[in-house]
Amino acid sequence: MHRGTGGIASFGSEHLPAVAALFQNTFRPDGTTHPASLEGYLRELFLEDSWAEPDLSSRVYIGTDGAVIGFIGALPTRMAISGEPVRALTASTLMVANPGENPTVGARLLRSFLSGPQDLSLADTASPLVRAMWRRLGGMAADAFGQDWWVVLQPASFAAAMLDRKRRLSPILDYLAPALNRLIAKITPIAAVPEPPANGLRFENIEADELAEHSSELALGYSLGPAWDAPALRKRLRHASFRSDGTRLFMRAAYRGHELVGCCLYRLRRGGVARTLDLIARPGTHKLVLRDLLARR
DSSP states (O other), X not given: OOTTTOEEEEOOGGGHHHHHHHHHHHHOTTSSSOHHHHHHHHHHHHTSOTTOOTTSOOEEEEOTTSOEEEEEEEEEEEEEETXXXXXXXXXXXXXXXXXXXXXXXXXXXXXXXXXXXXSEEEEOSOOHHHHHHHHHTTOOXXXXXXXXXXXXXXXXXXXXXXXXXXXXXXXXXXXXXXXXXXHHHHHOOSSOOOOOXXXXXXXXXXXXXXXXHHHHHHTXXXXXXXXXXXXXXXXXXXXXXXXXXXXXXEEEEEEETTEEEEEEEEEEOTXXXXXXXXXXXXXXXXXXXXXXXXXXX
């Protein structure tokens, strides 16, 4: 690509500083993460991933002045349909510099992504605008799987977390919330916290190595499911742990005897809101894994 023409190009290491700065301006405008600390993360995630394939690369959009003004991440994902392996690719981190001045860049990047050689294209959470573009380009939105569901177990703590997104009032709210929770519980049982399920299942925290070792067992019984290998899954879980907001990644597993039958991954900051990243379980076990998660208060 020659300077002055612009257009879409495969993402390479030479684009890392510009993409890190674009990420900072798009997703961390308050300065909570410095672009320099993002470069290694972006390199490992999008350039050195264990499942990376040369023809399934991320893309950048180069302006006519040679500057990077857009990016879409592409994450190869090992999946299988009825036991047969398929090449799946997940779109991630679509971002455009000054979208008002570059209104077509996002759609062009998404169209380029969907035109790749993969068998199956997926996307993670997306804005209403990106969802509309996805549909116009022939994709479908799985609305039932794209909702945010909240279960409020401690009303005062939840309200404090929602009001104090930047944690500026944290000491005051953290001090008052437990007492308010107890007062609310005496007045009205707004949310009945379930007890851990007692049905012969054993629940415990696990580490990434144990989940990676048994992960393929959890995909049994589904027509479309992951086909993970242990080393690459460990690497993906390390990425899931990369956060600068004080939260910690937990992995909670359900066992029947020595058999892993369900697992839930969630992120939690002490006294805050737990955000579930994934819940996967053998058929018939989902409700029990969810009850255990809710009881972890």
